[in-house]
Amino acid sequence: MPSAIIESLDHEGRGIARCDGKAIFIEGALPGERVEFSSYRVKPKFEQATMLVLHKASALRVTPKCEFYGTCGGCSMQHLEASAQVAVKQRVLENAFWHLGRIRPDLLLPAIQGPAWGYRYRARLSVFKRPSDGRVLVGFHEKKSSFIADMHSCEVLPPALSALLMPLRELIGALSVADRIPQIEVAVGEEQTVLLLRNLLPFTAADEARIVAFGAQHGVAMWQQPGGPDTARPLQAGAQSWLSYSLPEFGVSLRFQPNDFTQVNVDINRILMRKAMALLDPQPGERIADLFCGLGNFSLPIAARGASVVGVEGSVAMVRRATENAELNGLAERCDFRAANLFEATPKSIAALGKLDKLLIDPPREGAIAVCQALGEQAPRRIVYVSCNPATLARDAALLVGEKGYRLISAGVANMFPQTSHVESIALFERS
Known part of the structure; x- marks a missing residue:
C-alpha cells in the first residue's frame, strides 16, 4: 500500500502529495501528515485517492462532530480545525x-x-423510498454518489431542523405518494420555518391532513409544489404566504418564497x-x-x-x-x-x-x-x-x-x- 507525506490542501480540501513527480489528491489527509492511501482515479499527471491509514496526525486535526461525516457528502472539512478551514x-x-x-x-x-455549526437556514433535502424494503431516506447525498445518506441528524442544520429528519421519514412513509416526493426544500425565516414538499403526484385529502398535522405538531409551515416554482403554496388554510429576513443595520426587511434564492x-x-x-x-x-x-x-x-x-x-x-x-x-x-x-x-x-x-x-x-x-x-x-x-x-x-x-x-x-x-x-x- 503506497504512503506519502501531505504538503498542502487543494481547493476541495484534499491533501496534496507528490509521488514520482505526480500529484496525488488524498481525501481526508492534512498537511504534514504521513498517510497510506488507495487511488480510485489514475491519470498520467495526477491521481485521486482516499486515505486508508494515518501514521502521523496533524496538530490541526480534530474529531468530526457529525457521526455521518465521511459518508454524507454535505461536508468535507470537519476533520480540520475551524480557523484553519478559513x-x-x-x-x-x-x-x-x-x-x-x-x-x-x-x-x-x-x-x-x-x-461554525447550525448555520444552514436553507437546504434542499433529497428523499427516496427504497423499493427493496420500503424504508424512506431523507437527507443529503453520499459522497460521490447518487444515493442518499442514511443520516439521523445534521450538525450544520439548526438543531430544531436536524431533529426533524427522522420524523420526516415517518411522515413521507405514511403518504400515498411516498415514492413520488424527490425533495424537501427547507427555508427558515424570522417568523416561521417552511418545509416545502416537491410532490410529483397530487396528495390525497388524507395525505394533506397528515402533513398539516405534522406541521402543527412540530411548529413548522408545510408547503407543497406540485409543478413549477409558481405552484408552491402552503397546505394550511390561511397560512402566511411568505417568509422574511431582516438586515437591522440598514433598517430593511426582505420577503421571500421558500423556493426563492436567498443566502444560506x-x-x-x-x-x-x-x-x-x-x-x-x-x-x-x-x-x-x-x-x-x-x-x-x-x-x-x-x-x-x-x-x-x-x-x-x-x-x-x-x-x-x-x-x-x-x-x-x-x-x-x-x-x-x-x-x-x-x-x-x-x-x-x-x-x-x-x-x-x-x-x-x-x-x-x-x-x-x-x-x-x-x-x-x-x-x-x-x-x-x-x-x-x-x-x-x-x-x-x-x-x-x-x-x-x-x-x-x-x-x-x-x-x-x-x-x-x-x-x-x-x-x-x-x-x-
Whole structure:
C-alpha cells in the first residue's frame, strides 16, 4: 500500500502529495501528515485517492462532530480545525488570483466569520423510498454518489431542523405518494420555518391532513409544489404566504418564497452586507447598479444609504419580488428593477442602464465575464464584486485589471459554508 507525506490542501480540501513527480489528491489527509492511501482515479499527471491509514496526525486535526461525516457528502472539512478551514479558503482565493489571473490584491481583508455549526437556514433535502424494503431516506447525498445518506441528524442544520429528519421519514412513509416526493426544500425565516414538499403526484385529502398535522405538531409551515416554482403554496388554510429576513443595520426587511434564492447563512450575510456597504460607500445623489440583484439583498441597503439603485436580474419573478420589497421598505423611489439576461450583456445593454457612479456584482458560479467585457469608457469608478467561485472571480478580475484599467484594491473570504470547501469572497476594484 503506497504512503506519502501531505504538503498542502487543494481547493476541495484534499491533501496534496507528490509521488514520482505526480500529484496525488488524498481525501481526508492534512498537511504534514504521513498517510497510506488507495487511488480510485489514475491519470498520467495526477491521481485521486482516499486515505486508508494515518501514521502521523496533524496538530490541526480534530474529531468530526457529525457521526455521518465521511459518508454524507454535505461536508468535507470537519476533520480540520475551524480557523484553519478559513485560512485554507483564504489561500484558495489568493492562489486563484495569482495562478488564474496573474494578479494580487493590494490588501487582503480579514476573513468574515460566524457560527461554525447550525448555520444552514436553507437546504434542499433529497428523499427516496427504497423499493427493496420500503424504508424512506431523507437527507443529503453520499459522497460521490447518487444515493442518499442514511443520516439521523445534521450538525450544520439548526438543531430544531436536524431533529426533524427522522420524523420526516415517518411522515413521507405514511403518504400515498411516498415514492413520488424527490425533495424537501427547507427555508427558515424570522417568523416561521417552511418545509416545502416537491410532490410529483397530487396528495390525497388524507395525505394533506397528515402533513398539516405534522406541521402543527412540530411548529413548522408545510408547503407543497406540485409543478413549477409558481405552484408552491402552503397546505394550511390561511397560512402566511411568505417568509422574511431582516438586515437591522440598514433598517430593511426582505420577503421571500421558500423556493426563492436567498443566502444560506443569515449571520454571514449580515456581516457581508456591512463589509460590502463599507467598500461600496453609497452616498446620497449617487447612481449605483446592482447586477444579479435577486430579491434586493444588496439593493435595499444601498438605497437605504441614500443612493439611487438600478437592479438587474434575469428572473422576472425575482425582479417582481425585489420591487415589492422596495415598496414594503419605503424605498421604491430610489429603486429601479429590470429583468435582463446578464450573461448576454453587451456594451449597448450596459450603456442603457445610464451613467453609473459605482457597481455591485453578485453573480452565480459562472461569474460575470460578459458584464466585465461590456464595460466601456463610462464604466463606474468603483466595483464591489461578491463571488461564490474563486476561479471565475479571478478570470473576471484579470480582465478588469488587464483590459479595463481597474486596480484590485482588496479582497477576502466570507465563510458562508463552514465545514465545506465552498469559498465565498468579496473584492474591491477601482480605477482613476
